[in-house]
Amino acid sequence: xxxxxxxxxxxxxxxxxxxxxxxxxxxxxxxxxxxxxxxxxxxxxxxxxxxxxxxxxxxxxxxxxxxxxxxxxxxxxxxxxxxxxxxxxxxxxxxxxxxxxxxxxxxxxxxxxxxxxxxxxxxxxxxxxxxxxxxxxxxxxxxxxxxxxxxxxxxxxxxxxxxxxxxxxxxxxxxxxxxxxxxxxxxxxxxxxxxxxxxxxxxxxxxxxxxxxxxxxxxxxxxxxxxxxxxxxxxxxxxxxxxxxxxxxxxxxxxxxxxxxxxxxxxxxxxxxxxxxxxxxxxxxxxxxxxxxxxxxxxxxxxxxxxxx
Amino acid sequence: xxxxxxxxxxxxxxxxxxxxxxxxxxxxxxxxxxxxxxxxxxxxxxxxxxxxxxxxxxxxxxxxxxxxxxxxxxxxxxxxxxxxxxxxxxxxxxxxxxxxxxxxxxxxxxxxxxxxxxxxxxxxxxxxxxxxxxxxxxxxxxxxxxxxxxxxxxxxxxxxxxxxxxxxxxxxxxxxxxxxxxxxxxxxxxxxxxxxxxxxxxxxxxxxxxxxxxxxxxxxxxxxxxxxxxxxxxxxxxxxxxxxxxxxxxxxxxxxxxxxxxxxxxxxxxxxxxxxxxxxxxxxxxxxxxxxxxxxxxxxxxxxxxxxxxxxxxxxxxxxxxxxxxxxxxxxxxxxxxxxxxxxxxxxxxxxxxxxxxxxxxxxxxxxxxxxxxxxxxxxxxxxxxxxxxxxxxxxxxxxxxxxxxxxxxxxxxxx
Numbered sequence: 001x002x003x004x005x006x007x008x009x010x011x012x013x014x015x016x017x018x019x020x021x022x023x024x025x026x027x028x029x030x031x032x033x034x035x036x037x038x039x040x041x042x043x044x045x046x047x048x049x050x051x052x053x054x055x056x057x058x059x060x061x062x063x064x065x066x067x068x069x070x071x072x073x074x075x076x077x078x079x080x081x082x083x084x085x086x087x088x089x090x091x092x093x094x095x096x097x098x099x100x101x102x103x104x105x106x107x108x109x110x111x112x113x114x115x116x117x118x119x120x121x122x123x124x125x126x127x128x129x130x131x132x133x134x135x136x137x138x139x140x141x142x143x144x145x146x147x148x149x150x151x152x153x154x155x156x157x158x159x160x161x162x163x164x165x166x167x168x169x170x171x172x173x174x175x176x177x178x179x180x181x182x183x184x185x186x187x188x189x190x191x192x193x194x195x196x197x198x199x200x201x202x203x204x205x206x207x208x209x210x211x212x213x214x215x216x217x218x219x220x221x222x223x224x225x226x227x228x229x230x231x232x233x234x235x236x237x238x239x240x241x242x243x244x245x246x247x248x249x250x251x252x253x254x255x256x257x258x259x260x261x262x263x264x265x266x267x268x269x270x271x272x273x274x275x276x277x278x279x280x281x282x283x284x285x286x287x288x289x290x291x292x293x294x295x296x297x298x299x300x301x302x303x304x305x306x307x308x309x
Numbered sequence: 310x311x312x313x314x315x316x317x318x319x320x321x322x323x324x325x326x327x328x329x330x331x332x333x334x335x336x337x338x339x340x341x342x343x344x345x346x347x348x349x350x351x352x353x354x355x356x357x358x359x360x361x362x363x364x365x366x367x368x369x370x371x372x373x374x375x376x377x378x379x380x381x382x383x384x385x386x387x388x389x390x391x392x393x394x395x396x397x398x399x400x401x402x403x404x405x406x407x408x409x410x411x412x413x414x415x416x417x418x419x420x421x422x423x424x425x426x427x428x429x430x431x432x433x434x435x436x437x438x439x440x441x442x443x444x445x446x447x448x449x450x451x452x453x454x455x456x457x458x459x460x461x462x463x464x465x466x467x468x469x470x471x472x473x474x475x476x477x478x479x480x481x482x483x484x485x486x487x488x489x490x491x492x493x494x495x496x497x498x499x500x501x502x503x504x505x506x507x508x509x510x511x512x513x514x515x516x517x518x519x520x521x522x523x524x525x526x527x528x529x530x531x532x533x534x535x536x537x538x539x540x541x542x543x544x545x546x547x548x549x550x551x552x553x554x555x556x557x558x559x560x561x562x563x564x565x566x567x568x569x570x571x572x573x574x575x576x577x578x579x580x581x582x583x584x585x586x587x588x589x590x591x592x593x594x595x596x597x598x599x600x601x602x603x604x605x606x607x608x609x610x611x612x613x614x615x616x617x618x619x620x621x622x623x624x625x626x627x628x629x630x631x632x633x634x635x636x637x638x639x640x641x642x643x644x645x646x647x648x649x650x651x652x653x654x655x656x657x658x659x660x661x662x663x664x665x666x667x668x669x670x671x672x673x674x675x676x677x678x679x680x681x682x683x684x685x686x687x688x689x690x691x692x693x694x695x696x697x698x699x700x701x702x703x704x705x706x707x708x709x710x711x712x713x714x715x716x717x718x719x720x721x722x723x724x725x
Contacts, residue, residue: 003549006574010541117359124359126562128593136573143548143575218538218566220594222361228536263531263542278543279505279532 007264015256016155020210021233022248024203030179030243031199037105040230041112042078046208047221049077063130074208082204116223126222129215147216241302258288347388353412353421358397361562364590368634370395373422376644386652405429409436420647427451428507438469441668445473447639451511452480455691473692475639476607481721483515485699486605491523496554500529503558512583513558528552538566544574560585565594572598587635589709602704608683610715611638620682642681649677
């Protein structure tokens with residue numbers, strides 16, 4: 001069991017990334033009840049935004065100096081695409097049955113993926129992403145890379161900032177009101193269109209940050225990375241209670257830990273030696289999801305809401 | 310209840326989307342020179358032209374293209390102009406099968422080069438065999454493709470008469486690596502990882518058998534999911550296993566990140582793989598952590614063979630954007646094997662293509678023998694290459710173009 005601390009950290013890192021992306025699913029769902037399946041691809045384009053900034057910078061720029069610019073590039077690209085998607089793909093369908101925007105979302109997700117595939121130079125296979133310089137950091141038996149530290153610091157900061165925003169600012173309160181009842185919120189003078197755009201933008205900004213974190217951690221990005229990660233993040237959002245922003249983060253971390261524990265230890269359980277290892281990690285993550293949904297259908301932090309449909 | 314059913318529909322649609330992206334292949338038609346006039350013979354190409362394995366796939370397509378261009382230039386077969394039809398399988402068996410069906414339907418196609426992946430080949434073999442269309446793979450190394458599923462149990466049986474390959478098989482590639490690493494590199498404790506695919510799992514198994522036979526110890530095994538890039542948990546297991554070598558059965562999109570992450574986790578063991586990781590992209594993906602890693606690949610390094618000088622020069626002259634990669638020479642030779650077979654068929658039929666040209670081409674393949682880029686090209690009774698050369702390469706620098714250096718070439722001498 002001497003590898004346990006390291007495996008916990010591995011799970012926490014993976015989970016923080018899921019959580020950052022999951023916030024985009026959960027906020028949009030909380031306000032407009034739309035599962036924005038293009039969110040994984042919005043995350044992916046953020047990564048390519050950051051890479052573009054990096055390629056524009058003169059060769060030899062230190063990654064630390066470039067990092068703020070890359071973050072801005074990632075957030076710029078992902079929010080622009082998210083706001084554009086909201087305006088042109090989802091808003092015209094707002095009164096339509098729920099299935100319609102969902103199908104649009106999936107179409108948009110494929111379109112974005114193929115657009116990067118077709119037009120981004122050399123994006124047909126994985127592109128290497130700059131890594132943070134500096135050696136690994138050892139804390140006890142735990143080893144971490146500079147990119148991991150970036151993720152571990154950024155994820156909680158983002159959460160705290162988002163919590164503050166939603167609770168304390170005017171537009172944040174407008175969001176809560178819109179989430180509870182969009183029609184009444186409108187009657188009370190809240191510009192619900194604006195609230196929805198802000199929700200899309202915040203989710204996309206977090207996805208952009210997550211994309212930079214992923215690039216730094218693995219040293220590569222590719223046009224397909226949004227699909228699987230988006231799916232996992234959606235799972236994390238459901239696990240945490242879709243609509244609840246803290247739930248998204250907790251759901252992400254629980255999912256990440258489940259995957260890493262499953263990889264590390266299921267093999268050692270007597271009789272389970274054939275059902276363990278990394279190739280089974282997803283299976284166990286989804287088993288966990290099913291169990292949680294059976295016991296607590298609203299997710300870990302979700303509230304039981306009356307059906308509004 | 311509406312919400313619950315929304316989730317269900319969503320899940321169904323997601324599954325649908327997954328399939329769609331996987332099948333999103335494109336045709337990449339390349340019109341060859343039409344100048345020759347007369348009959349046009351199309352050589353199909355099936356390889357991953359997009360997606361993670363596209364570096365290898367594009368090398369295959371370009372090399373076949375080069376072969377047909379040269380055949381046309383030399384007017385090698387009288388009255389016949391060769392053309393290629395390149396289809397993208399994205400490394401997916403389902404796309405490969407669709408492409409095979411498409412090639413079979415085109416009456417001008419008299420042979421196909423590809424695919425890259427053994428698992429894709431499995432899905433294509435029957436389609437080609439039913440249509441009596443010859444298929445020559447430059448890259449498939451799974452022994453079962455030519456020798457049947459029981460090849461390891463001593464009962465070799467060729468399943469499809471239309472299938473040939475210029476690459477040698479994992480039945481010798483895995484053990485060849487094991488012999489080098491145990492005897493020469495003095496590695497004794499190995500951690501074996503594979504991606505559970507036909508190629509990766511087969512290769513890892515043959516390596517493991519030979520390595521333990523030699524006296525080495527397997528200190529751990531793990532299967533990974535090729536869809537992920539996060540190998541954090543596996544990397545930690547590798548570090549704690551105290552292995553001095555990690556064998557990976559699979560391809561570079563996973564091998565690169567795995568090598569990087571296991572070394573970041575603190576492991577000092579080099580990663581070793583088969584021809585599936587012998588690519589410039591492996592060096593790009595593994596970065597500085599990849600230096601010291603090994604790969605085996607079929608044949609001798611193309612650059613070292615005198616027979617390859619002309620190929621390399623012509624490839625450069627043709628101005629392809631992508632490198633010929635690991636299978637360029639084999640793809641060129643595969644295409645030439647088909648061209649030679651077509652020539653024989655045409656010559657035997659008074660300079661014209663017979664009506665049953667496809668079946669005749671398969672017959673002619675048995676006697677094909679010429680000096681190719683990779684050495685002597687000919688096939689044994691199973692359709693396997695008679696050339697059984699292998700080479701161990703090691704990553705020496707982080708430069709993707711020249712980082713791989715050959716350390717030892719040879720022919721596998723079995724211990725069994």
